[in-house]
Amino acid sequence: MKEIKINFVDFWPDFDKTDNYFYNLLVQEYKVIIDDDPEFLFYSCYNSEYLKYKCTRIFYTAENIRPDFSACDFAFSFDYNKRKNHFRLPLYSLFIDNYKMLAHLQTIKTRAEAKRIWSAKSKFCCMVVSNGDSSERLNFFKNLSAIKRVDSGGGVLNNVGGKVADKLEFIKDYKFVISFENSRHDGYTTEKIVQPFFKDCIPVYWGNKLVHKDFNGKRFIDHHNFNTEEELINKLIEIDQNDELAINMLMEPTFSLDKVNHQEEQKQVLKILCKIINNNEKPIARQLWRYIHRHKFIYRNTKKRVLAKFKKTYNCIIPYMRADFKV
CATH class of the missing domain: 3.40.50.11650 (Glycosyl transferase family 10, N-terminal domain)
Structure with missing residues (x-):
């Protein structure tokens, strides 16, 4: 060589x-x-x-x-x-590679498996953030928290008794994860949307308006698809109260059909x-x-x-x- x-x-x-x-x-x-x-x-x-x-x-x-x-x-x-x-x-491509999570992300679950996974989710929604500069993310956290309890395990707005040691371990019990980027630009997609997929959660995403080119829009909640934040929150609450809607989302493929596969x-x-x-x-x-x-x-x-x-x-x-x- x-x-x-x-x-x-x-x-x-x-x-x-x-x-x-x-x-x-x-x-x-x-x-x-x-x-x-x-x-x-x-x-x-x-x-x-x-x-x-x-x-x-x-x-x-x-x-x-x-x-x-x-x-x-x-x-x-x-x-x-x-x-x-x-x-x-x-960045999410490097994250997938480093955490050896590709096989899991490509698995399309049976309905029975998806139902079992969703039934095991004991908590509503969480956020793990160390950057406090994103007003969109912080405002959404506060507005959603006014409707239902949202846990923050990071250094910003922490309400769980301190920063969690392992983000992936922390989010696994939650139905939804606030997955807002630090800033917005076409194409700019980090690990924030991938982490919830890996733990069978539903990401609530804000950031890259072209994110659907990489990820299947039916597998996450995209902030850009709603005219108001109130509409987005209502949709999230609807899914929380309707297991069938959530199970349908979990069974969707993670990636867009047009995206070149990781290998x-x-x-x-x-x-x-x-x-x-x-x-x-x-x-x-x-x-x-x-x-x-x-x-x-x-x-x-x-x-x-x-x-x-x-x-x-x-x-x-x-x-x-x-x-x-x-x-």
Whole structure:
């Protein structure tokens, strides 16, 4: 097997360099070595260490931000676009892979099984949230709580005696799970809608208006399908009081019929990675774009210092930065 040197930087705190979506795909075709001087760098959006690397750079985002194609050779994100150096890979795909939950999500239950599962649900609705910035999510929690008890097991609006240790274990007893994204953008779908599916709950979803392209709209309650929040809450209460409606929802397939299945998606990603590895073109990091991007980045965060230090040396770049950032 061909040997390749890779590294991962700027990912979330508990990211494992030798047990993650990209590493586990690459080891199928290559002898993969984690090296501080890599040939291929995977980076995300939580820091700026990637700027130190002059190799081929591959960007991945789990957050609602756009890739900067002046900084990377290829980007994986949740966006729908037709760029040749981009592939749509939302966070929920990595979540499904990491938690080995695909087989369960693909199982279509018998009616008897669905009835048994729903009958075992002893609680109404819950939420587990650590980000308190989403007013849509917090308002919905408060408005629904005014009708019927809703438990909050996260750090926000906690009413169960403290943060729960295991979200998946916590939500399994609930019929409904508030599954609002932190923010809204077409294509931006995280693990929040998948977790309730895995525990046979019904997600109450807000976020990606195009979520039906990935998931079967008959398997969850979509905020966007209702004219008012009152209509949504009434629908949720109706399902709560009618077991047959709930059982029908549990028996629905999880994914949209138009969505590429998870295994095929993995094959597509691996094919892209192999193409990147076999590509002999000079990386972005060694081209003029690297200098433009790097100094745009520095300039955005330390404008006055950069102007004083680099104006003379990079006189050709400063006008570009001024126009871009309207200094």
